[in-house]
Amino acid sequence: MVGVGMMRRLGVTALGLRNGPHKVTVERDLEVPAGDGVTLLADRYAPVPGDADVGDAPTVLVRSPYGRRGPFGLMCGQAFASHGFQAVVQSVRGGFGSGGVFEALDEREDGLATIEWLKRQPWFGGTFAMHGPSYLGYVQWAVAAEAGPELKALSMQVTASTFRDAVNVGGTFALESALIWVDMTARMKNSLSGITTGFTSPRRARRAALSGRPLAELDRIATGGQQRFFQDLLVNGPDTPFWDKRDFSPTVSQVTAPVNMTGGWYDIFLPWQLKDYAALRAAGQDPYLTIGPWFHADQHMMRGSVGEAVDWFRAHLLDDPSGLRPNPVRLYVTGVGEWREFPHWPVPGMREERWHLRPDGDLSPDEPPESEPDRYRYDPEHPTPFLGGPTLLGETHPSTDQRRLERRRDVLTFTSAELPEDMEIIGPVTADLHVRSNREHTDFVVRLCDVTPDGESLNLCEGMRRLVPGTPEADADGVRAVAVELWPAGHRFRAGHRIRVQVASGAYPRVARNPGTGAPIGTATEMLVAEQEIFHAPGRPSTINLPVVPVGAGTTDGADEIREAREAPEPGEPDESGESRRDRHAE
Structure with a gap:
């Protein structure tokens, strides 16, 4: 008969993780007193006595x-204890x-109480x-500045010290992620709930949104x-006191323990994770920083991050x-499928190139001529859909063919000529628009894509900005200068491709x-069409x-020898099933 310890080791292997040399014992349901008298439960994993010096682990x-x-x-x-550490996992x-x-x-408060309890244990x-x-990374930031000198290291993935701006992206409201998360947490009743809700929550969230x-x-x-947290998010914008006690970004600079960060180009928290890094x-x-071709809950990232945390x-x-x-910095460059290493972020040698939106849908480094603005109509009764990009659970690959979206009348596209040679971007991506709308309350979304020689348009990164009266100010003609922060990117545009x-x-x-x-977003029922103009x-x-770098910047020494668990297929490449993720999405 297979013992419990062997079952746990087999479970670690089944998750794609590497067991360490130590046998592990588990102490269940340790009681941790919170400051208000509430009892929190934790399990303690440790190398078995005699297999390691547990007292010093x-x-x-x-x-x-x-x-x-x-x-x-x-x-x-189990994974950490098998490598010689003790591990306390608390609900x-x-x-x-x-x-x-x-x-x-x-x-x-609960985090600091848990740390004080931990220090008292024999x-x-x-x-x-x-x-x-x-x-699980956010709770680290909640206590890291006050945890004391005993805290020697932090390892966090796809997270940030504040979720304030990730919920209110550019002043908009991150509806789908918020719905998915409250559905997941509302349905979690046992240790396997996360697996089942991970498959079903996105569908329920989308069905509700539609x-x-x-x-x-x-x-x-x-x-x-009704879910209280979701209702709180609807009535508390980014500048309300609700967020102040939940925002630990002011304390990041006070953290002295070494920090290892892992993020994904398609993760919903990446821009703010990089602010913490800065x-x-x-x-x-x-700090150490790894950014791969991953979305938020990507299992390739999850598996690889445990091995990196052990190191x-x-x-x-x-x-x-x-x-x-x-x-310290390792980045995956999409479009070429290479890992690169750098001393820091932003990477050395980066220079910003301004590519101009021009008449007739042209995109070029050349400044535009005198021209009339482009126009489109946005109808919130039939909102422009989201086809791919930063996502929480990733039902499909986050980089998907955008041609169906680009055929809509409420989407403008500006496309470069075919590139005569390869071009790489690694770093922050921003946009500056001059716009006019017949609505003081309106949104603008900017998305960067790579167009292949066969016409496929693959999204790389995006950003959005909600405009309100007076922000930004309009000139005498009603034109507003709008800055949009897109997600960062690391990508090679191949020769013959177009931007x-x-x-x-x-x-x-x-x-x-x-x-x-301008009505409260939670209760708004009246929908007004917006007539939009984009000036060039x-x-x-x-x-x-665009953050342009020399082609092949950085070093690939040792970076290509990444364990399989840390890699993910490029868009259009076959996954473990042999199917193309892009093809499956198209079906």
């Missing part, structure tokens, strides 16, 4: 809203046996680290009941840096449609600003 602390058993227990408990307040009521993003070896993706009902009713349609660099820290913890808790790569920029006023249901009235003239240029 550093601890990896993981705090999760998704349960402490099942896949999370294997990835965050946060209100879930999986922990007392109290779950208060989303309110994690500072098995605590004097140092600890923290690990985890998404919410119902045509006001936003305040969509959580009930998706989950079967804050650490400005404070004199030297990171060995370096900073066991004084064994042998597993660390030479350069394309889309301009639209919706990306539904990724972000909520703008009704054009010498006095009113509209541009996409």
Whole structure:
């Protein structure tokens, strides 16, 4: 008969992770007192006595809203303990046996209470680290500046110190991700819930979004009941006190423990993760950063990040840096399928090139001639759809053929001539538009695409901006200069390909449609058509600003020898099933 320990080791292998040499013992349902008397439950994984010096083994602390058993227990408990660490995996307040009521993003007090409890335990070896993706990374930022000198390392994936701007992207509302997340958390009842809801939540969220009902009713349609957190998000914009106690970005510069970050080009939190990276660099820290061709919950990223965390913890808790790569920054360049390494981000040698939107749908570094603006009509009753881009769970590959979207009358496209030679961009992407609308309340969406010789238009990155009266100010003719921050990118445009920029006023249901009235987004029912103009003239240029680097910049020394678990197919390449993800999406 196969023992429980062997079953756990087999489970780790089944998840694509690498077991360490140590046998592991588990202590279940440890009671952790919170400051208000609520009891939180945790499981402790440790190398078996005699197999390692458990008394001196550093601890990896993981705090999760998704349960402490099942896949999370294997990835965050069994895997680390088999490599010689202790691991404490805790269920946060209100879930999986922990007392109290779950208060989303309110994690500072419970996190600090857990750390104080940890330090009092007889098995605590004097140092600890923290690990985890998404919410499990956010809880690290909630306590990292106050955790004390015993905190020696942080390992976080696809997360940020604040979700304020990720929920309110450019002032819009990230509808689909918010609906998916509240559906997932509402349905999590056991350790396997995350797997099942991961398949079904996106469909329920999209079905609710396409119902045509006001936003305040969509959580009930998706989950079967009203969800307090979703309702809070609808009435609390980015500048409200609701976010102040949930925003830990002001404390990032105070964190002294070494930080290892993993992100994805198609992750919903990437721009703000890079702001955290910049804050650490400005404070004199030297964080490690990996960005791959991944979306938020991409299992290729999840599997690879555990192995990198083991190396990171060995370096900073066991004084064994042998597993660390030479350069702190590793980036995957799409379009060529190469990993590159750099000393920092933004990468050395980057220069910004301004490509101008021009008459007749042209895109060029050349300034535009005098010309009339391009026009389109945006109807929120029939909002411009979202076909691919940064996503939470990724039902399809996030880089998909955009031609169906580009045939719509409410989407403008500007396309370059065929490139005579390869061109690479690695870094922040922005756009500057000159626009006019008959609505003071309206949105603009900008998307960068790579057009292949056969005409396929693959989205690389995008950004959006919600306009309100007076922000930005209009000139005497009603024209407003609008800056749009797109997602960063790392991509090679091949010779013979073309660069394309889309301009639209919706990306539904990724972000909520703008009704054009200024009414509260949760209850708005009146929808007004917006007549939009995009200017491209010498006095009113509209541009996409690209971070161009020398082709092949960085080093690939050792970077191509990435474990299979850290790689993901390029768009259009076959996945494990042998099917093209792009083809399956088209079906």
